[in-house]
Amino acid sequence: MTDTGPGPQRVVHFVLPGEVDDPAAPSGGNTYDRRVCRGLPAAGWRVRSHAVHGRWPRPDPAARGGLARCLAALPDGAPVLLDGLVACGVPEVIAPEAERLRIAVLVHLPLADETGLDPGVAGDLDARERRTLHAARAVVATSRWAARRLVARHGLAADRVHVATPGADPAPLAPGTDGATRLLCVASVVPRKGHGRLMDALAAVADLPWSCDCVGGVRADPDLVGQLRSKASELGLGDRMRFVGPRAGAELAARYAAADLLVLASHAETYGMVVTEALARGIPVLATAVDGVPEAVGRAPDGSVPGLLVPSDDPAALAGALREWLGDPAARRRLKISARGRRAMLEGWETTSHRLARVLERLRCEPRTTG
Template sequence: MTATGPAAERLLHFVLPGEVDDPAAPSGGNTYDRRVCRELPAAGWQVRPYAVPGSGPRPGPEARGELARCLAALPDGALVLLDGLVACGVPEVIAPEAGRLRMAVLVHLPLADETGLAPAAARELAARERRTLHAVGAVVATSRWAARRLVAQHGLAADRVHVAAPGADPAPLAPGTDGATRLLCVAAVTPRKGQHRLVEALAAVPDLPWTCECVGAAREDTPYMSQLASKVTEFGLDGRVRFAGPRAGAELEAHYAAADLLVLTSYAETYGMVVTEALARGIPVLATAVGGVPEAVGSAPDGSLPGLLVPSGDPAALTGALRGWLGDPELRQRLKISARGRRAMLEGWEMTAHNLATALERLRHEAVRPRPVQPEPVQPEPVRHEPGTAG
């Protein structure tokens, strides 16, 4: 059925990172973007996606040029949602178009929150992000924590920052392995995800039975991957800690089905989609209490916590939580009951689309400044000569 009337005007131009559909580079942000493209039409929106190659916090000249051409081709007043990975680092591209386009930026992770940045680089990225977010009409954050952080960090007006948290798909209960010993970490292998902290904590409980599968994009040639492989060998954990690489579809489902506990030892997370993916299967969670992770973990209807949250900078607490999970059957049972209770409360992606659509609808009615009309060049009149005069 073809939409007519006001609904037909709800056209969203969604500018995405170039690798959004790359199976070798799965991420929560890419998953979120793809699901929004799928779910918004049910909320009455047409979505036209544009993937910009070479996107990132510091895009090269070709990527900046491609983004500039993409925006310049859109008509005055068009409604545009830009992934923060595309937009936040290039205010010089975004600001000139912000007056005539209705623009919103979707921030998955503030640029300066990436682990390992030098202080000067972090300050530069934060400044560029601030200029971008102040230029556009609306900002969308993926958790209440992230929205508060963006308001405080960049001095944004709170009513311009909207929250559209990721949804969770219904899933069957995970049978697990033996109820205790199969640990699962689902995260790209990067310093921000902190897998080295997990390996070090596991090395402190070698006397207990466990195995740990680390699922996520992992490049063998990176210094971080080499560091992790060395630690695993140094601690004698070969065969107990396995890096399985990226998995999706049925393969990822099989990892979740075998898991007894999800572990996530990140330094920074705006939400932590893998947390709710695990809870949707009734799998308890052990995670560092960073960013929006406590929000994602939430609580069961009885107020109990469906997992264990530990301070980010406390290795002893992480080791203690692992030892508690592996060694205390009553604790495991309480957490499993709580995880199943939390499972029934999770919101789906249709709520994500609803919350995002609400923010977009508000932006759709804001005034814009059309592109100035360039006057037609004035053609000089031909010179007329009087008879008998010199030419």
């Protein structure tokens, strides 16, 4: 990503993961970063982006050195927004620069919340994140749930932690397929997204008609898709659960247009941008009620919930909710009406950018000396 154009005089340096523009590595965090880069100029901030490559949040020495050189080249007192994936694992790089730069860290997911981490690794990442966030002048979380968690987990002052939830683009209503049986899961293929337990739930309702397209790129573990496909074969699901890889633009829009229900079986989810992407099209949601997901699902104007939220620690609940959706036309009608009501209430990305701009303005006006 490059400078966003002439713009206003206020400048923020945005330090991003190197893969942020890689179409083969789509993620909610990358989408968020791209959208605020595009939106901040209209909110009064010129963005100078710096993509740093590495295996964040656990980079090798070369990547760590590249980040250090990037920050060292920035002028004293400059407002700097760092993606938390880059910043939170390297406090030894961030803390010294925080003495002269006005640093804010954007946390998409607390590092230790990634599923499947060795307990020792999780503990180390948690301690590193704590040091980084205490060194920063401001922290931006992408949900109210995440802000509360960061304050409680790391002992941060609440007035230093701000919320800028993801926006949702207006979209046409999805016509769906037959109103029930076309299921869609949009999620990177990583353990945290819970594809395995979604598969178990689908196997439990194999006596009913359904098909499920899983859209998402493979990150960190390229063998996981093969393992999941083998499991699908063992469970007798054949080609009913399809892993179609990453999709974007018109191809992703076509998947949403054909969907009757979005399914998300995550073990952890700071917000769940795909939830609001589906609701923007009037598609109901079936999801595990983890972390910030209920916040993203929200409520329609009449107070109804536009989806089915199930406990994360109850494997049978996901299968039960699928059976309810597939077998109860009246329930489907209620959920679709609720989803269309929620659709009208969603905030756009311009709201996200303006919230972030307010954080940056506060950062710009603070005295340069740190306490």
